[in-house]
Amino acid sequence: MYGDKIKIIYHFGVGLLGEYRKGLKNKNDSLSFLREMALTEKSKVKAYSFNIGLKLGYCFLDPELIKQVHQNHDAFSKMDISQAFVFLFSNSLLCVSGKEWQRQRHFLGKSFHFDEIKNYFPTIKEVSLVVSDEITQDLKNSSQKKMIQVVKTCEKVTSEVAFRAFFGQTSKNITIKREDGSTVLASSEIVQLLTDSFRILQTNKLLLLKYVILKRNSQNIFPMKEEKSLFARLNVFKDTCKQVIMQRKEELQKDPSLFKKNFLDLYLKEILLNENKEITIDEIIDNFCALFFAGTDTTGNMTGVSLYYLSQNPKIQEEARDEVINILKSRTQSQDPKDLFNSLAFEDLSQMPLVHSILKESLRLIPPAAAVLGRYANRDIEIGEFSVKKGDLVNTHFIYSQSNPDLYPNPEKFDPYRWMNQKEQKNAFNFTPFSLGPRNCIGQHLAIIEGKCMIANYLLNYNILPNPSQEPIKEAKTIYGLCPDNLVYFELRK
Numbered sequence: 001m002y003g004d005k006i007k008i009i010y011h012f013g014v015g016l017l018g019e020y021r022k023g024l025k026n027k028n029d030s031l032s033f034l035r036e037m038a039l040t041e042k043s044k045v046k047a048y049s050f051n052i053g054l055k056l057g058y059c060f061l062d063p064e065l066i067k068q069v070h071q072n073h074d075a076f077s078k079m080d081i082s083q084a085f086v087f088l089f090s091n092s093l094l095c096v097s098g099k100e101w102q103r104q105r106h107f108l109g110k111s112f113h114f115d116e117i118k119n120y121f122p123t124i125k126e127v128s129l130v131v132s133d134e135i136t137q138d139l140k141n142s143s144q145k146k147m148i149q150v151v152k153t154c155e156k157v158t159s160e161v162a163f164r165a166f167f168g169q170t171s172k173n174i175t176i177k178r179e180d181g182s183t184v185l186a187s188s189e190i191v192q193l194l195t196d197s198f199r200i201l202q203t204n205k206l207l208l209l210k211y212v213i214l215k216r217n218s219q220n221i222f223p224m225k226e227e228k229s230l231f232a233r234l235n236v237f238k239d240t241c242k243q244v245i246m247q248r249k250e251e252l253q254k255d256p257s258l259f260k261k262n263f264l265d266l267y268l269k270e271i272l273l274n275e276n277k278e279i280t281i282d283e284i285i286d287n288f289c290a291l292f293f294a295g296t297d298t299t300g301n302m303t304g305v306s307l308y309y310l311s312q313n314p315k316i317q318e319e320a321r322d323e324v325i326n327i328l329k330s331r332t333q334s335q336d337p338k339d340l341f342n343s344l345a346f347e348d349l350s351q352m353p354l355v356h357s358i359l360k361e362s363l364r365l366i367p368p369a370a371a372v373l374g375r376y377a378n379r380d381i382e383i384g385e386f387s388v389k390k391g392d393l394v395n396t397h398f399i400y401s402q403s404n405p406d407l408y409p410n411p412e413k414f415d416p417y418r419w420m421n422q423k424e425q426k427n428a429f430n431f432t433p434f435s436l437g438p439r440n441c442i443g444q445h446l447a448i449i450e451g452k453c454m455i456a457n458y459l460l461n462y463n464i465l466p467n468p469s470q471e472p473i474k475e476a477k478t479i480y481g482l483c484p485d486n487l488v489y490f491e492l493r494k
């Protein structure tokens with residue numbers, strides 16, 4: 001019906017996962033089919049059709065059509081992608097829709113405004129320094145270069161920042177008690193819960209079938225052992241969050257002068273002082289989970305991938321380091337990397353065009369959220385020449401236009417300088433790693449600020465070297481990123 005404007009990608013039962021597996025096996029890249037399509041078809045193909053089980057969907061690739069989907073965001077509802085996803089996020093900004101979404105976006109949006117994010121800058125710097133101090137100590141003890149799991153290292157920073165931005169205290173203070181009596185940090189448990197809920201769907205076919213048919217009711221009808229154990233842990237996790245929130249509420253009720261600028265206090269202030277009756281404790285818990293989930297791995301991956309490309313491109317690395325040092329030279333006489341990084345001011349971050357371009361180029365090549373969360377159309381809607389019917393699955397994928405050689409000459413090349421040339425930025429819809437439209441990423445400024453801080457800190461402290469014995473693999477799991485995480489060595493700078 002749509003001729004060569006649409007490609008059909010059908011894998012019986014496994015759906016799109018089948019195409020990802022094929023790409024991984026043959027090209028070390030789950031999304032190689034989209035990169036190849038971009039090279040051969042350029043902008044001819046507008047969408048591909050795919051299946052999840054027996055259900056068919058459209059994934060739009062053309063920037064104009066992607067724009068139409070996201071501008072009409074209220075015509076779609078996000079899919080329940082796993083049990084933990086629903087349990088942890090269903091009352092959060094990530095999942096709610098309509099008036100409820102508007103209310104939440106308005107409330108949270110104020111805190112994500114560029115000027116407000118400034119408040120989190122000291123925390124970002126402090127946490128970055130704690131992590132780099134550990135690495136430096138380790139390197140000093142071994143007196144040689146060491147392999148660094150850069151994505152994991154960056155996630156240590158991003159998870160701690162997300163935690164402190166929300167609770168205003170360190171994640172080490174909040175622990176979860178497991179059934180076997182052991183304790184685990186809340187920040188690790190939430191990641192583990194999400195990973196486990198995807199894993200059980202992938203490894204237990206019966207459970208997957210039950211979930212596809214029964215959806216949110218799956219755990220209530222003949223719950224399987226893995227479901228029971230997952231839900232027991234999910235309940236403990238939320239109960240723990242609730243206790244922390246209720247305790248803080250009591251503290252603030254007794255002494256309102258204790259209010260701080262963190263998300264939890266902002267919510268509680270709204271409830272206690274402004275007598276806002278719409279905000280519930282469930283909404284607060286779910287938004288903690290959502291901000292933690294949406295902000296940790298994504299930002300950690302963006303920065304880890306940038307460090308990988310810097311290891312592969314020593315000249316660009318040197319130039320980026322000079323950019324950072326030149327700014328900081330005017331702030332301190334000291335040559336010590338720690339003093340230099342300590343002197344970094346929030347305003348300096350906007351004076352780093354190359355570091356910014358490195359992050360953008362990493363997001364172009366390996367966008368952590370390569371596609372948005374799948375959606376169902378809740379009414380019939382025309383997207384360009386495509387007629388989407390109520391109930392159809394819809395998605396949008398960013399890699400295709402971000403790999404189009406007409407828009408990005410030599411698209412596989414890591415070339416941050418292309419961003420310093422205005423031509424590429426003519427059409428903002430060709431580069432959308434943070435999605436677009438009213439439901440775009442609320443945390444994008446925070447992510448870039450964290451990324452710039454981490455890159456600046458590592459450039460000041462270490463030579464970032466490649467690991468020639470490891471081929472990078474681009475794998476799409478919960479997010480799209482590089483693995484295994486042993487692609488980079490750090491060496492202390494003399």
Ligand code: HEM
Nearest residue numbers: 094294295298299302369372373434435439441442443447
């Ligand atoms: C490099 C880092 C990041 C990337 C690539 C990224 C990407 C995205 C994308 C593509 C969406 C749209 C998802 C969809 O519509 O299905 C999104 C939404 C969202 N992001 Fe981010 N994100 C990043 C960092 C962050 C950070 C740091 C936070 C907060 C701490 C955050 C919070 C959110 C939230 C709450 C939404 C939902 C917004 C809404 O529906 O109104 N993200 N992000």
